[in-house]
Amino acid sequence: xxxxxxxxxxxxxxxxxxxxxxxxxxxxxxxxxxxxxxxxxxxxxxxxxxxxxxxxxxxxxxxxxxxxxxxxxxxxxxxxxxxxxxxxxxxxxxxxxxxxxxxxxxxxxxxxxxxxxxxxxxxxxxxxxxxxxxxxxxxxxxxxxxxxxxxxxxxxxxxxxxxxxxxxxxxxxxxxxxxxxxxxxxxxxxxxxxxxxxxxxxxxxxxxxxxxxxxxxxxxxxxxxxxxxxxxxxxxxxxxxxxxxxxxxxxxxxxxxxxxxxxxxxxxxxxxxxxxxxxxxxxxxxxxxxxxxxxxxxxxxxxxxxxxxxxxxxxxxxxxxxxxxxxxxxxxxxxxxxxxxxxxxxxxxxxxxxxxxxxxxxxxxxxxxxxxxxxxxxxxxxxxxxxxxxxxxxxxxxxxxxxxxxxxxxxxxxxxxxxxxxxxxxxxxxxxxxxxxxxxxxxxxxxxxxxxxxxxxxxxxxxxxxxxxxxxxxxxxxxxxxxxxxxxxxxxxxxxxxxxxxxxxxxxxxxxxxxxxxxxxxxxxxxxxxxxxxxxxxxxxxxxxxxxxxxxxxx
Amino acid sequence: xxxxxxxxxxxxxxxxxxxxxxxxxxxxxxxxxxxxxxxxxxxxxxxxxxxxxxxxxxxxxxxxxxxxxxxxxxxxxxxxxxxxxxxxxxxxxxxxxxxxxxxxxxxxxxxxxxxxxxxxxxxxxxxxxxxxxxxxxxxxxxxxxxxxxxxxxxxxxxxxxxxxxxxxxxxxxxxxxxxxxxxxxxxxxxxxxxxxxxxxxxxx
Numbered sequence: 017x018x019x020x021x022x023x024x025x026x027x028x029x030x031x032x033x034x035x036x037x038x039x040x041x042x043x044x045x046x047x048x049x050x051x052x053x054x055x056x057x058x059x060x061x062x063x064x065x066x067x068x069x070x071x072x073x074x075x076x077x078x079x080x081x082x083x084x085x086x087x088x089x090x091x092x093x094x095x096x097x098x099x100x101x102x103x104x105x106x107x108x109x110x111x112x113x114x115x116x117x118x119x120x121x122x123x124x125x126x127x128x129x130x131x132x133x134x135x136x137x138x139x140x141x142x143x144x145x146x147x148x149x150x151x152x153x154x155x156x157x158x159x160x161x162x163x164x165x166x167x168x169x170x171x172x173x174x175x176x177x178x179x180x181x182x183x184x185x186x187x188x189x190x191x192x193x194x195x196x197x198x199x200x201x202x203x204x205x206x207x208x209x210x211x212x213x214x215x216x217x218x219x220x221x222x223x224x225x226x227x228x229x230x231x232x233x234x235x236x237x238x239x240x241x242x243x244x245x246x247x248x249x250x251x252x253x254x255x256x257x258x259x260x261x262x263x264x265x266x267x268x269x270x271x272x273x274x275x276x277x278x279x280x281x282x283x284x285x286x287x288x289x290x291x292x293x294x295x296x297x298x299x300x301x302x303x304x305x306x307x308x309x310x311x312x313x314x315x316x317x318x319x320x321x322x323x324x325x326x327x328x329x330x331x332x333x334x335x336x337x338x339x340x341x342x343x344x345x346x347x348x349x350x351x352x353x354x355x356x357x358x359x360x361x362x363x364x365x366x367x368x369x370x371x372x373x374x375x376x377x378x379x380x381x382x383x384x385x386x387x388x389x390x391x392x393x394x395x396x397x398x399x400x401x402x403x404x405x406x407x408x409x410x411x412x413x414x415x416x417x418x419x420x421x422x423x424x425x426x427x428x429x430x431x432x433x434x435x436x437x438x439x440x441x442x443x444x445x446x447x448x449x450x451x452x453x454x455x456x457x458x459x460x461x462x463x464x465x466x467x468x469x470x471x472x473x474x475x476x477x478x479x480x481x482x483x484x485x486x487x488x489x490x491x492x493x494x495x496x497x498x499x500x501x502x503x504x505x506x507x508x509x510x511x512x513x514x515x516x517x518x519x520x521x522x523x524x525x526x527x528x529x530x531x532x533x534x535x536x537x538x539x540x541x542x543x544x545x546x547x548x549x550x551x552x553x554x555x556x557x558x559x560x561x562x563x564x565x566x567x568x569x570x571x
Numbered sequence: 572x573x574x575x576x577x578x579x580x581x582x583x584x585x586x587x588x589x590x591x592x593x594x595x596x597x598x599x600x601x602x603x604x605x606x607x608x609x610x611x612x613x614x615x616x617x618x619x620x621x622x623x624x625x626x627x628x629x630x631x632x633x634x635x636x637x638x639x640x641x642x643x644x645x646x647x648x649x650x651x652x653x654x655x656x657x658x659x660x661x662x663x664x665x666x667x668x669x670x671x672x673x674x675x676x677x678x679x680x681x682x683x684x685x686x687x688x689x690x691x692x693x694x695x696x697x698x699x700x701x702x703x704x705x706x707x708x709x710x711x712x713x714x715x716x717x718x719x720x721x722x723x724x725x726x727x728x729x730x731x732x733x734x735x736x737x738x739x740x741x742x743x744x745x746x747x748x749x750x751x752x753x754x755x756x757x758x759x760x761x762x763x764x765x766x767x768x769x770x771x772x773x774x775x
Contacts, residue, residue: 125600193607201600231611232618248703248710256633256707261625265618
């Protein structure tokens, strides 16, 4: 029995059409889409939970859900949004889809491991959500699961939560190993590291953080589960244990986790802006060093989450200074993006609008972040809504805005069809207004002492809470144009052609959607992924006006 | 026939037909991937060590509770593991030079040393004056040595699998021996962790 054509054999083994998205496919593009769709499903679930939170907080009394239920809802909301939406989508979805293109490979370094990493996610998510129904009560101790709270709330739900997070952590580590090996080992011959698109560097940095920090969380959660099941006393003060050790170990993962969520977003924005501004990415080298500096600094700032946990003065000093230093590489990246846009022929389409809004939101979240690193200020606003506002400006205003920008930018690559720009801009407008309306007032609430994670509050806070809830309602409505857009476009959207943005990065130098082997022939050697400047003339784009580029999204 | 089909399948799914030959068996990348995973695994231990050292520095031992460790047995165990690293290395050298019978013999010796280590660990567990829940140090001691023991157990199973695969006509031979190299790397890692663990838990 001889196999004449391996590709033929593969076709007979792998389901075709839409069925392949429900199969154990080894194609990095299929896995990327699986991550994306799966992530969006969890986003809608987590969003509905956020809706419950904001409805409850529309009035000072706990009159919408019971207090216990409120705690379950906020725990599930946080866990789903972090571990099942942002981390899998910015890493798993866009990383898997784009990285092999960017390094000039046919697939990831370990395709089977890649598929395993994805297929850990749906069971973990279902496990997490079903704990509410099966275990009698979902975890109630927040996504941080601080003991002794996590030791005193119903054990079954907490154990299911731990199990779910361990599965998701495993998935994340497998993904990280794959990205590191792909970027370092699978580059096509002749392609140097400093010629890679910026997203590769972002994913390399992110994956280093994943590999170094996620295992520590896993070990910590195993010890916590011993405390719950075997009644050991690692983190139980009543048995001589030490809760602060849990906090240290937890934040050793969970602070880098913020960078695991935003570094890929930095990379994606660095891909989107040069294409639509028709200019090279400004300061490539400084961008690379900034990412690596953020990786190193990100690992040594965790205790700024613990300034109220009896940290000794030297520790406060060190972590304040180290945290403040992060503003330097982050600032470099921001000025690089602004310089990339400066003087460019900017096409203000949905992808760029979301990217620019990301810059706006993230600068705001970054400034409150530097403020929170200062001990006196942090002690004042610790565990208040100021922290909630800061965090959402980083992960929603930062990462989620970039996910939307990336969706508009790469949807033509995924499907061969262009998303509708009018619906896209409506989506942007509703999201941007809704987001800022929802979270900006929470800074004021936190400064004035409204604690987070409590179902009831002082009636003096009512007005701004109601404003915030209206913002949340707008955010909920904003998903409608997105869903309508995606569905309508998939059915009858205008064909995009292979390269609707006239981009130079390698994923556009093939058909849209790409063939299974990514390129019909050999992978192209792209040594200047951002060579727009003079190259634009060579490509005869010089005659195009800004208006043409604007309307290019509609053609 | 079956093996051939499955090998062709995996290759074609992983890579397009034209690159099947040039990429060969991908051995280098798999070892690199394993090494990255071991870095991650090592971080789990690092977290445990950090917890143990902090407990020791901050939390006083409650009155009336005991936490004393005998040195003799774990020291013998340390020697056993270090020797087993050497014997595994010999097995690898023998395999690469095509002496599969000799390689299998070294693998058996390594297995015996690993099993002896686990037996020694069991003897120690049953002779210790404290149990899992007695105090913080006892808990951490059992968590750390238990987690390491789990790694050793897994390693012994891996060596037995490699031993089976290294039989005449098996999939491991002088030309193709990724499984053996992976198990060897893992075994050295587990030994290295034990040396650190021995230093921190028993000597410090």
